[in-house]
Amino acid sequence: xxxxxxxxxxxxxxxxxxxxxxxxxxxxxxxxxxxxxxxxxxxxxxxxxxxxxxxxxxxxxxxxxxxxxxxxxxxxxxxxxxxxxxxxxxxxxxxxxxxxxxxxxxxxxxxxxxxxxxxxxxxxxxxxxxxxxxxxxxxxxxxxxxxxxxxxxxxxxxxxxxxxxxxxxxxxxxxxxxxxxxxxxxxxxxxxxxxxxxxxxxxxxxxxxxxxxxxxxxxxxxxxxxxxxxxxxxxxxxxxxxxxxxxxxxxxxxxxxxxxxxxxxxxxxxxxxxxxxxxxxxxxxxxxxxxxxxxxxxxxxxxxxxxxxxxxxxxxxxxxxxxxxxxxxxxxxxxxxxxxxxxxxxxxxxxxxxxxxxxxxxxxxxxxxxxxxxxxxxxxxxxxxxxxxxxxxxxxxxxxxxxxxxxxxxxxxxxxxxxxxxxxxxxxxxxxxxxxxxxxxxxxxxxxxxxxxxxxxxxxxxxxxxxxxxxxxxxxxxxxxxxxxxxxxxxxxx
Amino acid sequence: xxxxxxxxxxxxxxxxxxxxxxxxxxxxxxxxxxxxxxxxxxxxxxxxxxxxxxxxxxxxxxxxxxxxxxxxxxxxxxxxxxxxxxxxxxxxxxxxxxxxxxxxxxxxxxxxxxxxxxxxxxxxxxxxxxxxxxxxxxxxxxxxxxxxxxxxxxxxxxxxxxxxxxxxxxxxxxxxxxxxxxxxxxxxxxxxxxxxxxxxxxxxxxxxxxxxxxxxxxxxxxxxxxxxxxxxxxxxxxxxxxxxxxxxx
Numbered sequence: 001x002x003x004x005x006x007x008x009x010x011x012x013x014x015x016x017x018x019x020x021x022x023x024x025x026x027x028x029x030x031x032x033x034x035x036x037x038x039x040x041x042x043x044x045x046x047x048x049x050x051x052x053x054x055x056x057x058x059x060x061x062x063x064x065x066x067x068x069x070x071x072x073x074x075x076x077x078x079x080x081x082x083x084x085x086x087x088x089x090x091x092x093x094x095x096x097x098x099x100x101x102x103x104x105x106x107x108x109x110x111x112x113x114x115x116x117x118x119x120x121x122x123x124x125x126x127x128x129x130x131x132x133x134x135x136x137x138x139x140x141x142x143x144x145x146x147x148x149x150x151x152x153x154x155x156x157x158x159x160x161x162x163x164x165x166x167x168x169x170x171x172x173x174x175x176x177x178x179x180x181x182x183x184x185x186x187x188x189x190x191x192x193x194x195x196x197x198x199x200x201x202x203x204x205x206x207x208x209x210x211x212x213x214x215x216x217x218x219x220x221x222x223x224x225x226x227x228x229x230x231x232x233x234x235x236x237x238x239x240x241x242x243x244x245x246x247x248x249x250x251x252x253x254x255x256x257x258x259x260x261x262x263x264x265x266x267x268x269x270x271x272x273x274x275x276x277x278x279x280x281x282x283x284x285x286x287x288x289x290x291x292x293x294x295x296x297x298x299x300x301x302x303x304x305x306x307x308x309x310x311x312x313x314x315x316x317x318x319x320x321x322x323x324x325x326x327x328x329x330x331x332x333x334x335x336x337x338x339x340x341x342x343x344x345x346x347x348x349x350x351x352x353x354x355x356x357x358x359x360x361x362x363x364x365x366x367x368x369x370x371x372x373x374x375x376x377x378x379x380x381x382x383x384x385x386x387x388x389x390x391x392x393x394x395x396x397x398x399x400x401x402x403x404x405x406x407x408x409x410x411x412x413x414x415x416x417x418x419x420x421x422x423x424x425x426x427x428x429x430x431x432x433x434x435x436x437x438x439x440x441x442x443x444x445x446x447x448x449x450x451x452x453x454x455x456x457x458x459x460x461x462x463x464x465x466x467x468x469x470x471x472x473x474x475x476x477x478x479x480x481x482x483x484x485x486x487x488x489x490x491x492x493x494x
Numbered sequence: 495x496x497x498x499x500x501x502x503x504x505x506x507x508x509x510x511x512x513x514x515x516x517x518x519x520x521x522x523x524x525x526x527x528x529x530x531x532x533x534x535x536x537x538x539x540x541x542x543x544x545x546x547x548x549x550x551x552x553x554x555x556x557x558x559x560x561x562x563x564x565x566x567x568x569x570x571x572x573x574x575x576x577x578x579x580x581x582x583x584x585x586x587x588x589x590x591x592x593x594x595x596x597x598x599x600x601x602x603x604x605x606x607x608x609x610x611x612x613x614x615x616x617x618x619x620x621x622x623x624x625x626x627x628x629x630x631x632x633x634x635x636x637x638x639x640x641x642x643x644x645x646x647x648x649x650x651x652x653x654x655x656x657x658x659x660x661x662x663x664x665x666x667x668x669x670x671x672x673x674x675x676x677x678x679x680x681x682x683x684x685x686x687x688x689x690x691x692x693x694x695x696x697x698x699x700x701x702x703x704x705x706x707x708x709x710x711x712x713x714x715x716x717x718x719x720x721x722x723x724x725x726x727x728x729x730x731x732x733x734x735x736x737x738x739x740x741x742x743x
Contacts (some may be wrong), residue, residue: 445544446582450596450652451570451603460595464586464635 032089038062041199044089048168048202053179061188061198068192074355075384075416076324078297081262088200088233162215162246163208167235170206177208181239185268185305185332193264193299193326201235201266209244209275218474220249234265240275242308247278249477261286263322264299273308273335278316280473282481284488285321292351292380295323302329303359306338306367314341315358316472318481320488323352328386330359333367333395340369343469345481347462347488348381348413357387357418362398362428371402374466377413378489384416389430391423398428406436407465409458409489459486495519496541496660496691501552502716503540510536512716513552518660518709523682523692525702525727528713529735534695535579537713538664541693542576543569556660570596571603573659577649577666584636589648590618592636593655600656621654625681642669650681661685661692667701679704699731714739 032043041062045055070081157164163174170178188198209215240246263285269277279302288295298321304313315329331340342358360369369389377383383406391398406415417434439461447457463470463482470478496518503511510533518524528534540547541554543566554561559572584592598608609617618632625647637645646666653661663682667675682692682705694705702710702724710726711718712735720726720738730738 440582441545442582443584445566446578446584447592447596448566449542449544449570449576449578450592450656451567451600452596453567453599456595456599460587460592461584464584467586 031087034087035084036062036086036088036200040088044200044202047089048171050168050171051175054171057183057188058199061195062200064189065192065195065199068189068195070192074326074386075382075418076326076353076355078324078353081297083196086262089202156216160216161210161213163206164219165206167204167206167237168202170208170237174206174208177239178206178237181237181268181270182235183268185270185303186266186301191301194266194301197233197235197264197266197301201233204235204237204265205248206236207238207240207246207248209240209246211241212243213241214244215246218247218249220251232261232263232265234263234267236265236267237270238268238277238279239270240272240277242273242275244272245276247280247474249280249282249474251282251284251477251480261296262299263296265301267300267302267329269302269304269313271304271306271308271311271313271338274310275308276312276314277304278314278474279304279329280477281315281317281319282473282477282484283317283319283321284484286323287321287348287350287352288323290350292323295352296321297324298322298327299324300327302327303332304330304340305332305334306340306364307334308338309335309364310337310339311335312339312341314339314343314472316341316343316469317345317356318466318469318473318477318484319344319346319354319356320484322354325352325354325356327356328358330361331369332361332363333369333398334363336364336366338364338367340367341472342369342371342373342387343472344373345376345466345469345485346374346383346385347376347485348378348383349488350379350381352379352381354382355384355386357385359388360390360400362389362391362395362400362425365395366397366399367395368399369401371400371404372468373402373404374469375404375406375415375417376409376462376465376489377406377415378409380412382414382416384418386418386420388420389422390420391425391428391430393424395425396427398423398425398430400428400430402430402432403468404432404434405465406434407462408436408438455486455489458489462486462489495557496693497553497555498541499553501537501540501554502550503536504548504550505536505546509550510547510716511540514713514716514718516711516718518691518693520659520691521686521688522708523686523694523705524709524711525694525696525705525707526711526713526718527696527699527727527730527735529739530697532713533716534713535664536716538576538662538693538695541569541662542566542574567599568603570656570658571600575653575656575658575661577646577653577661577663579664579666579668581637581640581645581649583638583640585638587636588632589634589636590615590632593618593632593652596652597656618651618655621651624684625651625654626677627651643671643674646670646678647674647681650678653685654681657685659689659691661690663692663694663696665695665697667696667698675701676704699727702727712738 032040041058045058186194188195207219238248271277285296306313313331319325329342333340340360346354346356348354358371371387373385375383375385385404389400404417408415415436419432421430423430443461444457462485470481473481498514498516501511501514526534541561549562556574561569594614601608627647637648666678707724710722712720
């Protein structure tokens with residue numbers, strides 16, 4: 001047996017593991033009829049008891065969407081999406097808000113348990129007040145399909161003036177804030193998927209950190225797509241006023257499905273003077289089976305505006321799931337001295353396709369940005385980094401450092417790096433470094449000769465490759481992310 | 495006990511080993527010397543299970559276990575350790591994490607309890623002190639940016655922590671200055687005992703001044719052509735391989 005064939009087989013065994021967390025939960029759903037039209041949008045709006053201005057905004061977005069074409073420039077291929085064959089609203093039925101664990105649908109709790117949400121947090125999710133001194137430092141706003149089922153820690157947060165709630169509630173409780181900032185970073189007509197989201201979004205998180213407040217805990221949201229054929233259209237808005245700080249964690253897993261599921265979220269961040277927003281994502285949606293059947297289509301628009309001087313927005317993402325990923329968390333560096341960061345690990349295996357990267361738009365003086373992207377391709381997957389660094393004429397002293405590293409596992413996958421660099425200011429300093437490497441047979445043998453299994457060796461080498469990004473994650477997520485990387489590349493053992 | 499009988503092996507169409515016979519009893523250190531291309535590294539790779547080599551005949555067993563039927567990690571758990579001639583770099587993987595993971599993988603495979611982080615660090619620090627290695631060696635990435643000497647010392651540190659029953663040292667002396675050579679040798683000598691045996695592969699007699707072998711074997715053209723006591727190494731140093739190879743032919 002030749003060395004190459006041997007390691008190819010080994011690597012194939014390691015990278016074609018089944019999706020470990022595929023399951024679905026049986027809960028009565030309150031579901032809109034299939035299809036998309038103005039009536040459906042009115043139905044969504046009325047289900048949420050929304051004010052007229054929001055309905056009008058949705059309808060305007062819908063009208064814009066109708067005039068737009070689905071983008072085709074990304075390096076992804078998928079079957080044409082039939083937007084009229086989807087449900088645009090689904091909510092778990094509930095009579096009143098849960099007041100104790102007993103009132104929460106046991107199926108829902110089971111789902112949380114399978115997702116690995118700690119038991120204590122499950123109780124918090126259900127709104128059970130903990131004994132003093134027992135509080136974990138993570139607040140969870142759980143999104144179960146389209147409706148936020150429960151929100152925790154709001155009292156604690158409220159004491160420090162922090163608002164953390166489902167955006168559907170914020171529309172009622174803080175209409176002036178939502179109206180001011182919704183669509184101010186990602187306009188409804190920004191792109192095809194953002195327009196669709198603006199028309200039909202059902203829920204998501206709203207965070208507001210007032211002037212000078214450092215959010216006392218990490219905020220996290222677990223998203224989960226659960227209803228068959230339901231497009232998931234999350235809408236998240238985070239606003240941090242002067243000198244404020246927040247760290248927001250987002251994590252996703254999804255049940256196994258045969259049909260492709262569409263996800264088109266929009267996340268908007270606004271950082272005012274001296275404000276800092278750290279946004280971390282661990283994403284593990286169903287990527288399709290080993291033949292590429294099924295899996296989530298993930299078309300996400302994430303953008304942050306560094307409006308104030310010395311503001312900072314940092315995106316960290318670990319992407320292991322979805323059949324198709326189309327995602328470019330970006331920073332608009334408007335304030336002087338603003339800082340934008342993008343740290344990304346994207347893993348594709350089997351037939352997954354990922355086209356992801358970032359945009360750093362330097363507008364203010366002395367703005368700086370850092371991009372660290374680690375792409376790992378295995379199986380027959382394709383992994384593309386697509387990034388834009390744009391320095392406008394007035395951005396004196398702008399700086400960017402970009403590093404794009406690709407790791408190939410096997411010889412049937414692809415890694416692509418597409419950096420766009422545009423500078424209109426001669427004082428700008430822009431650096432771009434890129435590498436492509438393979439997990440070498442020597443590395444695998446070295447690890448195995450020390451006692452590590454083939455799988456552990458791959459996991460260790462991959463985690464090492466991603467270290468620069470993983471260390472940017474909050475502790476709560478770093479461990480989970482490392483496990484996720486190992487699981488994503490795990491073989492058929494067990 | 496390592497027992498090799500009539501071992502023949504090839505890489506592709508090229509026959510490298512032509513019938514190696516060798517027995518290393520427990521507690522003994524044997525040296526294998528020989529000219530370039532004799533098959534010394536091939537022998538060490540085959541014993542540790544590196545893919546890419548085809549065993550065409552013969553046997554190799556350790557303590558009664560057929561090595562040739564085992565995966566590399568199974569051999570490691572059995573107590574076989576290869577100190578690499580060219581240690582491999584693992585970017586981003588911390589030395590401490592790597593070593594602890596390896597040690598615990600072996601312990602798990604042997605049905606022993608795993609070592610927690612504090613106990614491991616205690617063990618590692620003690621061994622590092624013995625090898626005159628600075629503490630930051632544990633924090634650095636495995637072999638990344640290490641000098642040649644540091645890489646070899648790191649191999650010996652791994653050996654000291656993993657405590658193998660059979661260590662195969664593949665030209666561990668190459669690229670070492672005298673001080674490093676002494677430290678590395680002390681590391682190997684510290685392992686000596688009734689349950690430790692070693693196969694020391696080297697070109698030069700120099701290493702054997704520090705690690706004094708029980709037996710010396712000369713490997714040439716894939717066969718052991720002569721065996722003797724430590725004095726054989728001195729004879730080789732004085733007269734070169736040419737005479738012995740010619741005698742054997």
